[in-house]
Amino acid sequence: MTPGFRNPFKLLDFAFVMQEKISQQHGPVIDLALDTISKGKQALVFVNSKPSAEKQAEEISKRCNGKLDELAEKVLNVLSTPTKQCKRLAGCIKKGIAFHHAGLDQKQKELIEDGFRAGEIKIICCTPTLAAGMDLPAFRTILTSLKRYTNHGMDYIPVLEYEQMAGRAGRPKYDSYGEAICIAGTDAQKEELIEKYLNGEVEHIYSKLAAEPVLRTYVLSLISSGLVRSKEDLMKFFSRTFFAFQFKDLKKIEELLVRVLGMLKDWGFVKGSSNEDFVSADSMNEKYIVTLLGKRVVELYLDPLTANKLVEGLKKKCEKNEFSYLQLISHTLEMRPLLRIKKSEYEEVQEKIALIEENLLEDGFFDEFEDFENSIKTAWFFEEWINESSEEQLLEKFGVRPGEIKYKLNLSDWLLFSCIELSKLSLLNENVSNLTKLRVRLKYGIKEELMPLVRLKGIGKTRARKLYSNGIKDVRGLKKIGLGELKLLIGEKTAENIKKQLEMG
DNA sequence: GGACGGTGAAACTTCAGGTTGCCTC
DNA sequence: GAAGTTTCACCGTCC
Numbered sequence: 271m272t273p274g275f276r277n278p279f280k281l282l283d284f285a286f287v288m289q290e291k292i293s294q295q296h297g298p299v300i301d302l303a304l305d306t307i308s309k310g311k312q313a314l315v316f317v318n319s320k321p322s323a324e325k326q327a328e329e330i331s332k333r334c335n336g337k338l339d340e341l342a343e344k345v346l347n348v349l350s351t352p353t354k355q356c357k358r359l360a361g362c363i364k365k366g367i368a369f370h371h372a373g374l375d376q377k378q379k380e381l382i383e384d385g386f387r388a389g390e391i392k393i394i395c396c397t398p399t400l401a402a403g404m405d406l407p408a409f410r411t412i413l414t415s416l417k418r419y420t421n422h423g424m425d426y427i428p429v430l431e432y433e434q435m436a437g438r439a440g441r442p443k444y445d446s447y448g449e450a451i452c453i454a455g456t457d458a459q460k461e462e463l464i465e466k467y468l469n470g471e472v473e474h475i476y477s478k479l480a481a482e483p484v485l486r487t488y489v490l491s492l493i494s495s496g497l498v499r500s501k502e503d504l505m506k507f508f509s510r511t512f513f514a515f516q517f518k519d520l521k522k523i524e525e526l527l528v529r530v531l532g533m534l535k536d537w538g539f540v541k542g543s544s545n546e547d548f549v550s551a552d553s554m555n556e557k558y559i560v561t562l563l564g565k566r567v568v569e570l571y572l573d574p575l576t577a578n579k580l581v582e583g584l585k586k587k588c589e590k591n592e593f594s595y596l597q598l599i600s601h602t603l604e605m606r607p608l609l610r611i612k613k614s615e616y617e618e619v620q621e622k623i624a625l626i627e628e629n630l631l632e633d634g635f636f637d638e639f640e641d642f643e644n645s646i647k648t649a650w651f652f653e654e655w656i657n658e659s660s661e662e663q664l665l666e667k668f669g670v671r672p673g674e675i676k677y678k679l680n681l682s683d684w685l686l687f688s689c690i691e692l693s694k695l696s697l698l699n700e701n702v703s704n705l706t707k708l709r710v711r712l713k714y715g716i717k718e719e720l721m722p723l724v725r726l727k728g729i730g731k732t733r734a735r736k737l738y739s740n741g742i743k744d745v746r747g748l749k750k751i752g753l754g755e756l757k758l759l760i761g762e763k764t765a766e767n768i769k770k771q772l773e774m775g
Numbered sequence: 776g777g778a779c780g781g782t783g784a785a786a787c788t789t790c791a792g793g794t795t796g797c798c799t800c
Numbered sequence: 801g802a803a804g805t806t807t808c809a810c811c812g813t814c815c
Contacts, residue, residue, distance in 0.1 A: 317803095318802085318803080319803080319804085321803080321804055321805085322802095322803065322804075325803085325804070415802080415803095417801075417802085419801075419802085423801070424801040424802075425801095
């Protein structure tokens with residue numbers, strides 16, 4: 271831990287003194303940022319939301335005169351067509367300021383992190399993305415707010431989280447100490463912050479085993495690995511965990527485990543190993559073994575609940591189209607958080623539901639209708655993607671940023687792969703070819719007609735579309751066209767490469 | 776007089792994050 | 801609960 275930064279009074283008083291000393295020109299955050307730069311140092315500014323991170327960075331950058339044109343150019347051209355977000359980021363970076371959150375493309379995040387480490391970028395305004403894991407120390411950490419929106423309204427963040435953010439301050443190699451500065455609005459608030467975060471204790475750690483999804487997954491994998499063969503084994507195992515230590519009530523744990531076992535059995539992921547008829551259902555000695563399907567569920571790292579939902583959905587006999595599958599995988603715990611429906615979108619989504627209701631692979635969503643509606647919006651977003659909407663269009667229509675698009679696509683690929691595997695093991699092979707096709711389309715973001723073209727290395731969404739609209743629709747078309755003409759369409763190097771691939775068959 | 780643009784206050788809307796599968800030239 | 805965004809009334813300017 272860096273010396274200096276744990277001394278609470280020094281710290282917070284410093285912030286107050288600082289505000290007066292820096293003559294409060296533009297508000298505390300901007301003043302502190304500019305002061306950091308004038309000292310030749312760097313700072314991380316933690317804010318509460320993605321829009322805030324962008325706004326704050328922009329405000330600071332307006333008052334800076336960096337000249338990082340080259341880096342800005344790189345950041346701008348990470349995607350095939352820059353989105354609004356890219357332009358905004360490039361504008362800030364030009365001045366030596368950046369914003370950083372999960373909505374950025376991975377490549378952009380790396381450029382920013384490297385730029386900061388190299389000392390070119392002076393200030394990063396970020397959401398808690400940068401709080402943990404990342405090795406990005408700065409001289410100063412500025413925490414604009416220690417409250418965050420939760421399910422129960424605005425609430426103070428845990429002390430542990432505060433420490434993670436504050437702990438970014440202090441660069442072992444360059445500074446002998448670091449400064450973590452919380453912005454307090456009033457004296458009363460200042461006292462509150464000191465009490466809670468500087469004098470307060472870190473919260474107790476609670477075992478996450480208590481959460482049922484984790485418990486389900488755990489029990490199944492224990493049985494699958496052979497570590498646990500009976501309810502008795504299971505109880506023995508769990509009585510030694512931190513979960514049991516905290517929970518204390520072994521009877522309750524047993525009830526919970528029995529329920530989980532029952533579910534796994536109903537879903538066909540485990541079965542009684544022998545002479546089941548002679549052993550009563552809640553006998554401690556009843557032996558369990560994993561089924562083939564259950565084993566695969568473990569290997570796929572799926573929550574058994576999700577796995578069962580997928581299997582049940584895949585079984586459904588109805589007219590299935592892309593949207594059917596997309597909605598099925600969107601309405602899982604794994605896909606959360608789902609895209610949320612804005613007020614202005616409500617009617618549009620209702621219309622969409624009416625349109626595709628008959629093709630859905632699930633029924634009985636009445637208890638959590640809002641969640642269901644969100645799954646429709648999420649599936650819709652995927653659908654637009656495979657119909658060749660650009661990142662910019664998705665940002666406009668669904669408010670999904672490029673980084674989030676990639677993350678969601680990665681999840682969807684995993685879940686579709688899981689659907690394929692589960693179909694194979696559940697004798698539901700009629701789904702396999704459609705799912706496989708869908709995976710390819712999601713990977714590239716293309717309509718079905720471009721599929722033959724993207725098989726070739728060097729051809730993705732953009733080039734495939736260009737070729738197609740010029741009448742080249744498949745490998746045969748590519749073979750027929752002359753090299754010169756092909757070069758004009760997709761560039762010299764790529765054209766040569768493609769021809770080579772075709773020759774090799 | 777009417778179109779247009781700028782300004783500011785009120786009303787409205789939204790709010791962090793990120794491991795897992797497989798294959799591979 | 802707070803901050804960012806949108807909306808809308810109001811005013812001044814120019815043609």
